[in-house]
Amino acid sequence: xxxxxxxxxxxxxxxxxxxxxxxxxxxxxxxxxLMNFITMTGMTEVIFTDQTHKGVLQGRVVPGxxxxxxIEGLIVQGMIQGTGMALLELTKKLMAPVRVGDTIHGHxxxxxxxxxxxxxxxxxxxxxxxxxxxxxxxxTYTAKRLLAGDPGKAAVKEGQEESVA
Numbered sequence: 001x002x003x004x005x006x007x008x009x010x011x012x013x014x015x016x017x018x019x020x021x022x023x024x025x026x027x028x029x030x031x032x033x034l035m036n037f038i039t040m041t042g043m044t045e046v047i048f049t050d051q052t053h054k055g056v057l058q059g060r061v062v063p064g065x066x067x068x069x070x071i072e073g074l075i076v077q078g079m080i081q082g083t084g085m086a087l088l089e090l091t092k093k094l095m096a097p098v099r100v101g102d103t104i105h106g107h108x109x110x111x112x113x114x115x116x117x118x119x120x121x122x123x124x125x126x127x128x129x130x131x132x133x134x135x136x137x138x139x140t141y142t143a144k145r146l147l148a149g150d151p152g153k154a155a156v157k158e159g160q161e162e163s164v165a
Contacts (some may be wrong), residue, residue: 010076010083012150013122016110023117024074029062031100060100067097067098067139069151071130079108080147085121089144096138102109103133111142120149 038048043063046053051060076084098104111125124147130139 008077008081010080011123012083012153013113013124013147014150014153016113016124017111019047020110021045022079022108024071024078026103026105027070027074028071028103029098031060031101033066034060034100036063037063039107040064042049046081061086061097062100064092064139067104067130068141071104071128074106075108075128076100083148084145085148086124086142088146089143092139094139096136098132098138106130106139109127122149143165145161
């Protein structure tokens with residue numbers, strides 16, 4: 001009998017290798033996205049609320065936090081649904097503005113995987129580049145996540161040493 005697989009289930013850490021790369025679907029940022037986000041978060045700064053604003057950044061600029069969370073949502077849906085246990089550390093660098101109407105996607109590179117000594121989990125380090133429709137990297141960030149292990153697989157992949165953490 002064939003094993004039934006769940007659609008949308010994320011990768012266990014044993015399914016990943018340093019050097020693996022993934023690309024998310026694109027997501028166009030809408031006026032509704034912007035208004036809902038700034039209203040919910042209280043980021044009602046004039047640069048986000050006044051389209052006639054004459055500051056350094058012209059146009060309907062969106063907060064970097066909105067761009068980042070849209071990509072994180074795509075990563076959850078495509079890579080770590082049901083296997084992601086915690087976001088342990090994050091370092092972001094904003095490189096260029098994202099505006100309403102821009103379409104962004106994420107490019108994820110797995111940097112390292114460090115199995116832990118508890119419950120078959122591993123710490124997975126990745127670099128995520130958020131790229132707009134013109135191919136410009138608008139945000140780059142490193143993410144350290146705790147991912148679950150596959151209960152049907154050994155705790156440590158061949159060639160990897162288990163750490164004491």
